Amino acid sequence: MAKYPYLPEPRFTWPDGRRCAVMVCFDVDGETTALSEDLTLASRMTTMSQCEYGPNVGVPRLLGLMKHLELPATFFIPSYIVEHHPKMTAAILSDGHEVGAHGHLHEKLADLSPGEEEAILLKSLGILESVTGQRPVGYRAPWFEINPGTADLLKREGFLYNASMMADDVPFLHDNGLVEIPGHWMLEDWEQFAFNADPAWGFIPEDCEKVYRLWWDEFVAMRDYGCCFVLTLHPWLSGRPSRVKLLERLLNDIIDTGDAWVATGSQIAEWVKGEASRRNEINFDA
């Protein structure tokens, strides 16, 4: 005999009795998508124009959707993009969204020495602070990949959270107290939508209906289990019209559940820090 539903005790407590948290992340890689691979791609006008579509067309369209839905988002932006698109960055901030660090030219941390990693982080912080007037508290590693020393470096530079690991589906604390808000490749648009002929990137772009089902099914199950649903989208991919419609439908369906907490990374991290001090029984180290 079937035994539905299986609803374990939630592993996490969210504000105001909400059943789950939702963090909408826009990784605005723009031109660094190409330039981090090969600087000579700067002369490949069509490839570059596909990347530029993100900051120039995708971000304004996605900002419009988030304003319409009255939902906050977190924008992780390489400082090269912040430098080259100051009006886009200002528009993100004036709409009340969070800007987090994401390298300078979207460098892969695994290719860097500890000294190089630190120099790039400091350079990106300097640019973000001078353009936005704010020091970011959140970090997403390019390609989601951090090094053994990254958490300590982020802590030392005053970061509240990292959103790069995949060890859990609720936030947890690093040994040094840095909050981790983990994500997963399943909830990323690159695997679904990225394609470029030459250089060859990605796969055959997926049908939005299939992607909706993939993400919605994961949201429904994460809500049952009290998780933190971290959706990561790139405006050069998810700013295309049918994909903005996909996001509109997904977020409206999430809102309609009535018990999902849609928050920025820093709001989630502040809540996690508060919970950690209020409730020692939460096993963040599990």
Ligand SMILES: [Zn+2]
């Ligand atoms: Zn990125």
